[in-house]
Amino acid sequence: MKSRIDALVSQISEVIVGKEDAVRLAVACVLARGHLLIEDVPGVGKTMLSQALAAALGLKFRRLQFTSDLLPADILGNSIYEREEQRFVFHPGPLFSQVVLIDEVNRATPKTQSALLEAMEENHVTADGITHPLPTPFFVVATQNPQHQIGTFPLPESQLDRFLMRIEIGVPDRAAERAMLLGADRREMLRALPAVMNDAALTELQTRARQVHVAAALLDYLQDLLEASRRRHRTGLSPRAGLALLHAAQAWALMQAREMVLPEDVQAVGAAVMGHRLGQVLDSAENGRALAQSLLREVAVP
Amino acid sequence: MKLLHRPFSAVGTTPLAAVELGLGLAAVPLFDQVAGWIIPLFFAAGVARLLMNRPGARLPSLPVKALLFGLGVGAIFLTYHSFVGVAPGLSALVLLVSLKLLETNTVRDFQVLALLGYFLALCDLFFTQTLGLWLYVAAVFTLLTAALVHFHRGTGTAGLLRSARLGGLLLAQALPVIALLFVFFPRSRVPFLQFSQPPISATGMSDRLEPGGVGSLALGDEVIFRAEFPDGNAPSMSAMYWRGSVLWRGDGLKWWRGPELPAERRQGQLGGAAIRQRIVLEPHGAHWLFALDRPATEIRGAFLDAGGFLQTQRPVLRQLQYEVFSRPDNRESTLPGIQRQATQRLPTRVSPQVQTLVSGWRTAHRDDRAVVDAALHHFRAEHFTYSLSPGTYGPDALHEFLFERRVGFCEHYAAAFASLMRLAGISSRVVIGYHGGEYNARGHYVTVRQSDAHAWCEVWLKGEGWLRVDPTEVIAPERISAGFAGFLENREAANPTGRVPSSARTGWREVRRELRLAWDNLSYQWDLRVLGFDDDSQRSVLANLGLGNFRWAEITFTLLVGSSLLLSALGLWQTRVRQPRRDPVELGYTRFCRVLAAAGVAREPWEGPLGFSERAAARFTSRAAAIREIAALYTRLRYAPTPPSASAFLQAVRAFADHPADLK
Structure with missing residues (x-):
């Protein structure tokens, strides 16, 4: 179990050099059946990370570039009249894929963003009154540039909440960068990346993550965190945020090959899970992260 | 829209009945001190006020109340030809309580009513202060307090019995202050406020x-x-x-x-x-x-x-x-x-x-x-x-x-x-x-x-x-x-005509006699020790406390400071943060952390057991194994689906804590 997850992590890390923390968090996000938001400046490997993840998991990958003129139907699909069959037939959009990378999610109009996030939440797409289920596993990786750029529509808080985690990748350190500069072409490597898993194995891992034991003492700690956030901030963490934190911590514990969740697991995923839920809409990513971290430093482990 | 049954009274029926019962019980010992016609009036007012709590009923208007007041005061004067003295004063008090009952409508009225009840109950003690009467007055106080509590809790929350329990608790909390005042409140030789009943000459010895x-x-x-x-x-x-x-x-x-x-x-x-x-x-x-x-x-x-x-x-x-x-x-x-x-x-x-x-x-x-x-x-x-x-x-x-x-x-x-x-x-x-x-x-x-x-x-x-x-x-x-x-x-x-008393009857008589003797003893001790605590006894008690040369100003000051300290302590105790009872595992872990803190690695409050133990193990490499083992045992005890028995953990902690010197 652990070896398989470790293999997954090291596989991805071969492509994304020196970013094992971000990779681990991304894997945990997948295991917790959550969606991932990567927020960073261009060129640090956001796309690369999601592609590597899809490749290593052996999942079907689709990439979508969001622009301001993109319409919901462009991603969800259209019903088109088929002359031969004499009826409307639904043509699934690019969202119907196992791993969907949405580049620059904050460039699309709120209308399109809403359509996407609704699909993410419901795990299906409804067109003309007919519900079309999305494939399983279904995993969205959205990237976003820091929001002080011109021509973006920042995601509202309520929609940020749909992402289990928000992570940054950051520039690699000097040694890692050197290794990258010296190494082979990333695209070549990506194409050659062997899958270490298939969707059945992933589904099994996701199920096992939910089964990691959560003791009453841990729930005490988790609830202390939630309450502290509500005391400190006008809009504290929602119950959904609490669930997200729990599932992420369970996934993290599974990655450590532990049968129970420890406060350390919560702390490990805490900043990624809570950061974008605590940070105000217009705040930078660092701000939300700092809030989450100070919250973790403030609440005692009971 | 026409409002037919507008709720007009802020006073619920249950607290009203309770406070009326308290008032009635407080007034009973005064009945032979007040004008006879007051008593039916008092009860009639209570019943009338209860009936007025029905929907649609109305309280008497101001002219009616004024008329009743005038008639009552006039009747008191006709009865006693004076307003001065104990009996006219008490009669007036009971009359005013009756009238207050009739106009009780707001929160404030209710509180005034309860306070009047306390006052009436204290009036009972003007004449005699036997143990039985004191107990009776304490019961009346509890009832009145319960009525107040119940009233302020609002209708339909808890039973009157629970309010009575809280009321009793409130009064019980006053006991330390009562004891303090009992010992230290300045006594005088002249009775402070005491009326005496006219001595019953028929039972006294005549010369x-x-x-x-x-x-x-x-x-x-x-x-x-x-x-x-x-x-x-x-x-x-x-x-x-x-x-x-x-x-x-x-x-x-x-x-x-x-x-x-x-x-x-x-x-x-x-x-x-x-x-x-x-x-x-x-x-x-x-x-x-x-x-x-x-x-x-x-x-x-x-x-x-x-x-x-x-x-x-x-x-x-x-x-x-x-x-x-x-x-x-x-x-x-x-x-x-x-x-x-x-x-x-x-x-x-x-x-x-x-x-x-x-x-x-x-x-x-x-x-x-x-x-x-x-x-x-x-x-x-x-x-x-x-x-x-x-x-x-x-x-x-x-x-x-x-x-x-x-x-x-x-x-x-x-x-x-x-x-x-x-x-x-x-x-x-x-x-x-x-x-x-x-x-x-x-x-x-x-x-x-x-x-x-x-x-x-x-x-x-x-x-x-x-x-x-x-x-x-x-x-x-x-x-x-x-x-x-x-x-x-x-x-x-x-007596030959009398029936021979059966053994059961004599047994019952013995029990009654024993009870009577026990009660007599209690009231005697009460008279002797509580009522008999006069200025002389007080002086000797104060002298025993090392306050032989006191001045009343000092005592009063001490009294004030003492009671405020006592009350503050009580308040602090009441609002104290209730610590959950700590289990042995918790205590063991705390001990483990304390030992490490003494050696220089203190656990941050937010630190989980694994993170902390890793930090400590890195610092104390010679005991790293023991530290990791304790942390592992602790996490299993606290977080595992089926926690093992605590003994291994407690033993490990004890062994670890017994050699703090090894931590270098």
Whole structure:
């Protein structure tokens, strides 16, 4: 179990050099059946990370570039009249894929963003009154540039909440960068990346993550965190945020090959899970992260 | 839209009924102090107010209330012709409470009503302060507090019983302050606020003896006083003669005090061992204080009058406690001339038969003592009988008693005997007081009741002084040896017409007697220790506390500071953060963390067990294995689906903590 997850992590890390923390968090996000938001400046490997993840998991990958003129139907699909069959037939959009990378999610109009996030939440797409289920596993990786750029529509808080985690990748350190500069072409490597898993194995891992034991003492700690956030901030963490934190911590514990969740697991995923839920809409990513971290430093482990 | 049944009252029916019940109970002990017509008015107001709580009902308007007020005040004036005094004042208070009831409509009204209830309950204590009444007032207080609590909780929340529990708790929390104030609140010699009930003359002892005019003796069981013997040298029951007053003037069966005689000079001639008594005297409205025959010391506020009995300057209108020494063996050497003169007055009507009887004794015996014995022998030999209902005697009562009817109770015998002695030329006087009493083994004290009233005679014998002669002892020895209650019981048992009491009935009587004695003991201790805590006791308590030289200003200051400290402590305790009970695993982990903290690696509060142990293991490499093991055990205990037993963990912690020096 652990070896398989470790293999997954090291596989991805071969492509994304020196970013094992971000990779681990991304894997945990997948295991917790959550969606991932990567927020960073261009060129640090956001796309690369999601592609590597899809490749290593052996999942079907689709990439979508969001622009301001993109319409919901462009991603969800259209019903088109088929002359031969004499009826409307639904043509699934690019969202119907196992791993969907949405580049620059904050460039699309709120209308399109809403359509996407609704699909993410419901795990299906409804067109003309007919519900079309999305494939399983279904995993969205959205990237976003820091929001002080011109021509973006920042995601509202309520929609940020749909992402289990928000992570940054950051520039690699000097040694890692050197290794990258010296190494082979990333695209070549990506194409050659062997899958270490298939969707059945992933589904099994996701199920096992939910089964990691959560003791009453841990729930005490988790609830202390939630309450502290509500005391400190006008809009504290929602119950959904609490669930997200729990599932992420369970996934993290599974990655450590532990049968129970420890406060350390919560702390490990805490900043990624809570950061974008605590940070105000217009705040930078660092701000939300700092809030989450100070919250973790403030609440005692009971 | 028309509002039909507009809820008009902020006062719910349950709290209203509760506070009315409290008010009613608080007022009951006052009923014989207020005008009679107030009582039905008071209850009518309560019932009317309850009925007004129905939907659609209305409270009386202002003119109606004003009319009622005017009528009530007028009626009080017509009843008492004054507004000054206890009874008019209390009547006005009850009247105003009734009217307040009728206008109670708001939160504020309700609170005023409850406060009036407290005040009424305190008024109950103006007159008597027995233990029973105190308990009653405490119950009324609890009820009123419960009503307040219930009212403020709002309707439909919790039962009245739960409110009562909270109310009782609130009052119980006041107990420390009560205790503090009890000890330290300045006492004064003058009663602070106390009215006295008019003494009931019918039950008190009178300083006249007129047994011939009384058809039968009605003796109540009111407690006259209780006595304790602090030195443990109580005399036997039959020797317990409680001296009340001495009657110098007599005429046949009629005896009275006569003109004031100058008190004997204290000659120190009283002999015998001194018996110390601590006496709690119930108010009787007269001037005497009781003590064992014969009191030898004066006490504050009282003096020894002619005849050697204690006389107070002011009538005893409230419970009085005093300590007195008595010396049972008197040995006066000289009879003051003025007393001799007083005792030479002879009865005005002496029939020839009486005269012959007395002259017969006198000629037969030269010695005074022999004459006394002869007289006693006469009573024994001539079939005199003891009866509580001897019937009345005519104008020549002495003759009738001695030669015709020969029936009477102690007063007849004492009076007749004293008159005979005077006729025989022996100085005599009648002493009235009490005899015996009921010994309470629990509290080691004697309760003397009205039914223990007794009269006996004293004669002057040369060389022996005043000598007690109790003719009743001769007539009805069991009256003296068994005490009055025992005497009655024996007579009842001997009565052939009476049914033989079954053993169950005697058993029940025993239980009742035991209960009565226990309760009597409780109220005696209450009187003695709580009500009897006067300025003297307070001074001695304060002296024992090392406050011998205090000033009241200092005490008051201490009191204020003390009570505020006490209340603050109480408040802090109330609002304290309730720590959950900590389990051994928790304590073990805390200990582990403490040891590491002492060695220099303190756990941050937010740090989980694994993170912390890794940090500590990195610092103390020599014990890293132990640290990791403890952390692993702890995480399993705390977070694992099936926690193992705690013993391994606790053992590991103990082993670890026992060698703190290894942490380097």
